[in-house]
Amino acid sequence: MRRQLLFTVSAVLAALALAPLAIASAQDTTRYTHADTLRGSNGPARAWWDVAFYDLRVRVNPADSSIRGSNGITYRVLQPAQEMQIDLQVPLEVDSIVQDRRRLASRRDGNAFFVTLAARQRAGDLKTVTVWYHGKPRAARRPPWDGGFIWGTDSLGNRWVATANEGLGASVWWPNKDHLADEPDSQRIAITVPDPMVDVSNGRLRGTTHNADSTTTFEWFVTEPINNYDVSVNAGSYAHYADTLAGEAGPLTMDFWPLAYHLDAARRQFRQATPMLRCFERWFGPYPWYADGYKLVEAPHLGMEHQSAVAYGNRFQNGYLGRDLSRTGLGLQWDFIIVHESAHEWWGNNISAQDHADMWVHESFANYAEGIYTECQLGRTAGAAYAIGTRVGIRNDRPIVPAFGLNAQGSGDMYPKGGNLLHTIRQVVDDDAKWRGILRGLNATFRHRTVTGRQVQEYISREAGIDLGRVFAQYLTTTMVPAFEFKVEGTTLSYRWANVVAGFDMPLRVNVPGLGTLVLRPTEAWQTMPVGSPRAAELTVDDNFYVTARNVGAPAPAGPGGGG
Numbered sequence: 001m002r003r004q005l006l007f008t009v010s011a012v013l014a015a016l017a018l019a020p021l022a023i024a025s026a027q028d029t030t031r032y033t034h035a036d037t038l039r040g041s042n043g044p045a046r047a048w049w050d051v052a053f054y055d056l057r058v059r060v061n062p063a064d065s066s067i068r069g070s071n072g073i074t075y076r077v078l079q080p081a082q083e084m085q086i087d088l089q090v091p092l093e094v095d096s097i098v099q100d101r102r103r104l105a106s107r108r109d110g111n112a113f114f115v116t117l118a119a120r121q122r123a124g125d126l127k128t129v130t131v132w133y134h135g136k137p138r139a140a141r142r143p144p145w146d147g148g149f150i151w152g153t154d155s156l157g158n159r160w161v162a163t164a165n166e167g168l169g170a171s172v173w174w175p176n177k178d179h180l181a182d183e184p185d186s187q188r189i190a191i192t193v194p195d196p197m198v199d200v201s202n203g204r205l206r207g208t209t210h211n212a213d214s215t216t217t218f219e220w221f222v223t224e225p226i227n228n229y230d231v232s233v234n235a236g237s238y239a240h241y242a243d244t245l246a247g248e249a250g251p252l253t254m255d256f257w258p259l260a261y262h263l264d265a266a267r268r269q270f271r272q273a274t275p276m277l278r279c280f281e282r283w284f285g286p287y288p289w290y291a292d293g294y295k296l297v298e299a300p301h302l303g304m305e306h307q308s309a310v311a312y313g314n315r316f317q318n319g320y321l322g323r324d325l326s327r328t329g330l331g332l333q334w335d336f337i338i339v340h341e342s343a344h345e346w347w348g349n350n351i352s353a354q355d356h357a358d359m360w361v362h363e364s365f366a367n368y369a370e371g372i373y374t375e376c377q378l379g380r381t382a383g384a385a386y387a388i389g390t391r392v393g394i395r396n397d398r399p400i401v402p403a404f405g406l407n408a409q410g411s412g413d414m415y416p417k418g419g420n421l422l423h424t425i426r427q428v429v430d431d432d433a434k435w436r437g438i439l440r441g442l443n444a445t446f447r448h449r450t451v452t453g454r455q456v457q458e459y460i461s462r463e464a465g466i467d468l469g470r471v472f473a474q475y476l477t478t479t480m481v482p483a484f485e486f487k488v489e490g491t492t493l494s495y496r497w498a499n500v501v502a503g504f505d506m507p508l509r510v511n512v513p514g515l516g517t518l519v520l521r522p523t524e525a526w527q528t529m530p531v532g533s534p535r536a537a538e539l540t541v542d543d544n545f546y547v548t549a550r551n552v553g554a555p556a557p558a559g560p561g562g563g564g
């Protein structure tokens, strides 16, 4: 999802009015709490067990905005231990925690429960602990960014209920190990709602049970690993239609769930899902969830990358709520939510970051995918123009990567600046077939896995055959935009990198009058080359590189090149 800053700490930082550009390599100076550590770190009551299966059953009561249910957590014991951390956020309450038919003692520490297990936990054991709970979960304030449970109605007055909880965490409505590094291998999601509501959750519908109390239980099943924040409720007056894509890995089921009165609009707009899937399969490899299928589900919020059940609320129009984030006009040629959120099926859902500090692995690639989709539809030049256009959204306020282990979120620059980092690296690789191979290779190598950002960086460097470590460090951990400085004295061109991390050595494509297009290899030290004519001072930097350029020899710099 396109996120905005959620945390009050961000507001505090903004209020401090730090002169952000003066801090070359801004440190994450946020004050984190004990709760942040419990939530964001793989602590001692988490690290010893590995989630295998979540058996989630929740009864949703829109009449009083309450829920009641249970989650059976099946896990592998990695190391013997007796204390288990299970997360469930206030104001929800635990009724009981049970293992082997015994009620277990627990103590609550804010949004975390520490459960004392009675049975021996031997390495290699597969055990289940079931948490029964109820309450009125946090209502979303500004979903999907400031999320929780959405208790709404559609425009006909029918009840329409949904969840959106990325960042905030799945534990806002169900008990689980709320840490990104540990995904279950599969999950049941059995949601009970009042008749005649229909619930659409992730994976495939295994069955519906009509209950005596005028409710229906919809049992969905996800057969593949899923991010806990992607698990979702969407309950309303839905219509359904289906299609099949002849995809790279065979027939892929596509299921569409608009509100019933939006069926015609959906049949028009959701056609874009087919070219989107074709484009992304070509560039990123097979859709990662053939077993669970592809779905678009209309939601009472803008949208969210809920795995195999992408939430859609873009009002059946192109652009981002009708706007073009690139300001080139190209973003109005397609539906931002269909493209961006579906891109997360590869970047975020297939390859998932283990720590929120590495959310650029989700958002930078999803932003980059918008340009790739533009390229698929309108050609390479248009795709590049889109990527370059999104630079208007770059703030360079804080680094993209904040502190680890605290569920901390970096700058919103992870979208347009991260996308432009990838667009720039594509220029450095300078071989589209190889670049596409890298993008597909990432999805094959890390298929259905959680990763660190470093693993992604190292994979790209290795496959490109170029050490991109300092390039990633520059764009992800500092707010500095590399400055290509040059001057022409007589018939000699001098050039270097400034405003860069130590050792920054990114190659750069320039056009020098009289010499044509060439690739320079600037470092922080001045280098020279003969250029034959003073006209070389009119050189231009390839705008596909997200850098600035300045002629430091001229009295009035011409200001060529991109960046800014």
Ligand SMILES: [Zn+2]
Residues within 6 Å of the ligand: 001, 002, 003, 340, 341, 344, 362, 363, 366
């Ligand atoms: Zn996103």
